[in-house]
Amino acid sequence: MAVVATKRMINLKVNGKEHTLEVGANETLVEVLRERLRLTGTKIGCNRGECGACTVLIDGEPVLSCLTLAIECEGKEILTIEGLEDPETGELDPIQEAFIENFGIQCGFCTPGMVMTAKALLNRNPDPSEEEIKEAIQGNLCRCTGYTQIVESILAASEKMRRC
Amino acid sequence: MTIEATKVIGKAVPILEARDKVTGRAEYVDDMKAELFVKILGSPHAHARIKSIDISRVGKSPQ
Numbered sequence: 001m002a003v004v005a006t007k008r009m010i011n012l013k014v015n016g017k018e019h020t021l022e023v024g025a026n027e028t029l030v031e032v033l034r035e036r037l038r039l040t041g042t043k044i045g046c047n048r049g050e051c052g053a054c055t056v057l058i059d060g061e062p063v064l065s066c067l068t069l070a071i072e073c074e075g076k077e078i079l080t081i082e083g084l085e086d087p088e089t090g091e092l093d094p095i096q097e098a099f100i101e102n103f104g105i106q107c108g109f110c111t112p113g114m115v116m117t118a119k120a121l122l123n124r125n126p127d128p129s130e131e132e133i134k135e136a137i138q139g140n141l142c143r144c145t146g147y148t149q150i151v152e153s154i155l156a157a158s159e160k161m162r163r164c
Numbered sequence: 165m166t167i168e169a170t171k172v173i174g175k176a177v178p179i180l181e182a183r184d185k186v187t188g189r190a191e192y193v194d195d196m197k198a199e200l201f202v203k204i205l206g207s208p209h210a211h212a213r214i215k216s217i218d219i220s221r222v223g224k225s226p227q
Contacts, residue, residue, distance in 0.1 A: 034195075038197075039188075040188070040191070040192075040194075040195035041187065041188015041189065042188070043192070043194075044194065080188070081187065081188035082187070082188050084187070085187055092183075092186070092187070096186040096187065099182070099186050100178070100179070100182040100183060100186055103176070103179065105179060105182050105185050105186060108181070108184075108185030108186075108190050109192065111185050111186055112188045115186065
């Protein structure tokens, strides 16, 4: 009878820090981030790829960490909301500042996912139109329906980032 | 009093917990490490004084 490996040691690079962990073959990235690494800034909203609250960046691309297996992430660079702040100075990413200044936050549950999606957008398109922003965040649901301020926040962030 | 003279009315007041929310530091129920269960126990006696509560059985339930 074939022996099926149900657990495997993997190296995960999260926010620039290396972690060696034994993960189950069916463990999702968001479970490992939240439960093993206690990085609870990444949220589980629906746990089935509908709400975008679990969005993190893998090698710069936005992915739904609830639909990504942790073992797929071996050797990849993962960036979560906790990694946006400067660890030494506590300085926020311009996107985070813009969300605060433009009231892009209500209950805050969608915020980490929104910010990470915005991060990926502005990395590849530093000067997006309002339409392009809406297209980028179409996979991130905000149940407070604060979309207007979220779009304004991302527009403000893009201006901020182009200025400096 | 005019609106300009008020501290909050008519002003965009910064959201106090915005920084915590935008950094992922804000703690939601699902982010808490421990899960606790609560049961409300009503007194079988109306208008009585509580002298002591025996929690020995509750203390034995799984943490």
